[in-house]
Amino acid sequence: MARPLEDVYCTLLMSDSYLPGAAVLAHSLRDAGTKKKLAVLITLETLSADTITELKSLYDYVIPVEHVRNPNPANLYLMGRPDLAFAFTKIALWRQVQFRKIVYLDADVVALRSLDELFNLDAQFAAAPDIGWPDAFNSGVMVLTPNMGDYWALQTMAATGDSFDGADQGLLNQYYEHRNWHRLSFAYNCTPNAQYQWEPAYRYYKRDISAVHFIGKDKPWLTGRSGPGGPGVYNELLARWWAVYDRHLKAAATAATSQGAQGGHESSHHTSTVQQQVFGETTSTDFGTSSFSHMTTIPEIVEPEAPATTELPLSEPGDLAENIDLGVVEPTPTVEQRKFSAPEMEWDATRSEPPPESRPEAANFPTQTYDFSESRQLFKPPEAYPEPPKDMWYQVPETKPTPEQMPKPIFPWEREPDRPKATRVFADDLPTPPLPSLAAASGSTQASHPFSTVHYDEGGEVIQEGQAAGLPSPPGSASPRSADQQWQEFQQSNVNAWDTVPGIDTYVRAIMESQVRRGRPQLLHLAGGEDMHSPTISQKERRESLIITDFPTAVERPSLPVTPAPIKRPTFWGEERNEVGDLPTAEGVPDQAEWVCPKCGFSSLSAADFRPERESSFASTTTALATPSPSATFTTAIQTLINTAIETGSASEIEHHKKSTGTV
Numbered sequence: 335m336a337r338p339l340e341d342v343y344c345t346l347l348m349s350d351s352y353l354p355g356a357a358v359l360a361h362s363l364r365d366a367g368t369k370k371k372l373a374v375l376i377t378l379e380t381l382s383a384d385t386i387t388e389l390k391s392l393y394d395y396v397i398p399v400e401h402v403r404n405p406n407p408a409n410l411y412l413m414g415r416p417d418l419a420f421a422f423t424k425i426a427l428w429r430q431v432q433f434r435k436i437v438y439l440d441a442d443v444v445a446l447r448s449l450d451e452l453f454n455l456d457a458q459f460a461a462a463p464d465i466g467w468p469d470a471f472n473s474g475v476m477v478l479t480p481n482m483g484d485y486w487a488l489q490t491m492a493a494t495g496d497s498f499d500g501a502d503q504g505l506l507n508q509y510y511e512h513r514n515w516h517r518l519s520f521a522y523n524c525t526p527n528a529q530y531q532w533e534p535a536y537r538y539y540k541r542d543i544s545a546v547h548f549i550g551k552d553k554p555w556l557t558g559r560s561g562p563g564g565p566g567v568y569n570e571l572l573a574r575w576w577a578v579y580d581r582h583l584k585a586a587a588t589a590a591t592s593q594g595a596q597g598g599h600e601s602s603h604h605t606s607t608v609q610q611q612v613f614g615e616t617t618s619t620d621f622g623t624s625s626f627s628h629m630t631t632i633p634e635i636v637e638p639e640a641p642a643t644t645e646l647p648l649s650e651p652g653d654l655a656e657n658i659d660l661g662v663v664e665p666t667p668t669v670e671q672r673k674f675s676a677p678e679m680e681w682d683a684t685r686s687e688p689p690p691e692s693r694p695e696a697a698n699f700p701t702q703t704y705d706f707s708e709s710r711q712l713f714k715p716p717e718a719y720p721e722p723p724k725d726m727w728y729q730v731p732e733t734k735p736t737p738e739q740m741p742k743p744i745f746p747w748e749r750e751p752d753r754p755k756a757t758r759v760f761a762d763d764l765p766t767p768p769l770p771s772l773a774a775a776s777g778s779t780q781a782s783h784p785f786s787t788v789h790y791d792e793g794g795e796v797i798q799e800g801q802a803a804g805l806p807s808p809p810g811s812a813s814p815r816s817a818d819q820q821w822q823e824f825q826q827s828n829v830n831a832w833d834t835v836p837g838i839d840t841y842v843r844a845i846m847e848s849q850v851r852r853g854r855p856q857l858l859h860l861a862g863g864e865d866m867h868s869p870t871i872s873q874k875e876r877r878e879s880l881i882i883t884d885f886p887t888a889v890e891r892p893s894l895p896v897t898p899a900p901i902k903r904p905t906f907w908g909e910e911r912n913e914v915g916d917l918p919t920a921e922g923v924p925d926q927a928e929w930v931c932p933k934c935g936f937s938s939l940s941a942a943d944f945r946p947e948r949e950s951s952f953a954s955t956t957t958a959l960a961t962p963s964p965s966a967t968f969t970t971a972i973q974t975l976i977n978t979a980i981e982t983g984s985a986s987e988i989e990h991h992k993k994s995t996g997t998v
């Protein structure tokens with residue numbers, strides 16, 4: 335059985351300059367008697383080998399994680415912490431799913447008591463209020479349950495730089511804002527402030543304090559033992575940090591000579607890896623050359639040669655530090671810092687559902703954030719706005735275009751000089767004609783038949799009916815037309831150019847033939863075209879359809895299953911009805927007498943064809959059915975047939991015979 339997941343305290347170290355903090359934290363937790371293991375997340379590319387060696391002696395687990403830069407660090411300047419450009423690295427905590435629960439502590443935290451009870455908290459996520467905005471939590475002490483779902487969600491936000499302070503605390507507060515984070519007591523993340531402290535409250539609650547967190551740029555190891563505030567809460571708590579340091583780290587440096595412990599420092603003239611980062615602990619020569627000197631400015635801006643992260647770099651470290659000092663640093667335009675990479679397929683969406691731990695889709699889509707203007711000047715409308723554009727309509731040419739100006743002919747028949755004029759018809763414009771009979775009765779000379787159409791020439795002028803097709807004007811203007819005449823005119827006026835202009839047909843055929851040569855489409859010929867007359871075109875003139883089909887040709891087509899041709903026989907009522915006339919006899923169709931029902935073995939309806947081995951009464955009854963006879967005989971015959979069937983056959987058989995004999 336798999337072992338239950340472990341609980342750990344965890345911190346983060348991304349620069350050598352925070353090593354004293356991480357060392358004091360580890361010692362303070364052990365001093366507090368915790369039973370839990372200690373872990374540290376590290377970014378390999380930004381730490382020296384000595385620091386990592388030191389961490390290995392202090393922590394049970396040293397876990398390398400990806401160094402994550404905020405692609406949109408402008409908000410960091412709002413809190414004067416451009417050094418926190420890589421604070422998003424912290425979200426790697428959520429992917430440490432090898433642990434059940436993590437109590438995360440910043441490297442600038444010192445534990446005054448064990449915090450082990452936090453592991454028993456029944457909450458997915460918990461943190462203490464931030465002193466700057468107590469509705470939000472401080473992300474220096476957090477109790478979290480690692481899971482990949484939250485991780486990818488946070489990672490997505492981090493990838494777009496979505497954080498109100500540009501660092502992890504803004505991002506995490508935004509993420510947990512609507513997720514009901516569990517509020518821890520301030521005693522778990524007490525953040526003393528050198529400038530302001532509520533002294534009475536501190537006196538009252540100080541025995542509950544479990545952890546002290548030195549937020550801000552001035553870390554204990556950078557400011558020295560005296561601290562900035564003189565006597566008071568801050569210095570009292572600062573002294574707690576130094577107490578741990580002195581107990582384990584300072585003492586170790588002096589003891590190193592005799593014991594040879596702590597990273598092999600053998601001489602008191604050399605400081606330990608930790609001490610090199612601590613103000614006041616280095617000798618005067620060390621101080622000038624150690625990494626500490628530049629850490630006091632903007633430690634995190636100094637980048638390794640090849641950063642492992644994919645984001646665009648910030649401006650030059652030197653420039654930045656200089657500009658910050660001068661107070662002229664402008665946040666870099668965010669758009670420039672964005673970089674798009676096409677989403678990568680993590681699984682085959684055609685075969686399976688997405689894996690439960692997959693990234694959200696579109697996680698790396700570029701985003702654009704717009705800020706509100708902070709200008710305090712009142713809006714002043716401009717003196718004048720630009721004139722709206724004029725003449726935004728189509729100018730109908732006043733003169734008729736010359737033949738050169740006319741569009742060039744596209745189709746061959748358009749070149750024919752005596753081709754009919756193109757016309758247009760609009761259904762909406764059709765005049766409502768009086769009924770022909772009324773028109774005739776009233777003797778109106780302008781009356782039109784119900785199907786009249788109005789034609790327009792290219793200039794929009796109405797053309798008289800018939801004119802459009804180049805036909806003479808209707809004689810209606812001179813004398814009243816009969817309905818027949820009008821109908822004839824209508825038919826004549828509704829000609830199809832395809833029928834009257836042979837060039838169109840020739841052209842289309844040429845295209846079709848070239849297609850036929852390329853592929854194998856077939857022209858579907860209308861058989862005979864007998865039932866589809868155009869009113870004006872005789873049967874002989876009717877062209878075959880040029881519809882292209884994929885049907886197999888008659889030659890390619892396998893013969894279809896055939897059903898027997900019907901046998902003509904007199905109906906019960908007398909003569910065979912012959913309304914449709916004689917149909918041509920199909921060839922190759924078996925004679926009905928040869929056809930035997932595959933289901934029941936009966937031949938078709940003729941009673942004489944019933945097999946003699948079946949019930950003899952069937953034969954006699956069906957004979958009666960097939961012979962014209964008085965209705966009484968007919969009814970008896972049906973009844974007999976059905977009765978026989980009931981006695982001898984199954985239900986389906988009865989149904990079948992009922993249908994066969996038409997006695998349903």
Ligand SMILES: O=c1ccn([C@@H]2O[C@H](COP(=O)(O)OP(=O)(O)O[C@H]3O[C@H](CO)[C@@H](O)[C@H](O)[C@H]3O)[C@@H](O)[C@H]2O)c(=O)[nH]1
Pocket residue numbers: 345346347348349351352417418421440441442443472473474475499501502503504548549550551633634
């Ligand atoms: O150069 C650096 C900077 C930071 N860290 C680590 O990141 C943590 C956060 O930085 P810190 O200087 O402690 O930030 P705070 O001054 O505490 O500022 C607040 O704002 C930060 C950014 O949102 C949060 O990470 C903190 O938890 C929150 O207390 C540190 O404790 C370290 O663990 C490094 O290792 N190296």
Ligand SMILES: [Mn+2]
Pocket residue numbers: 440441442443474547548549550
């Ligand atoms: Mn901190």
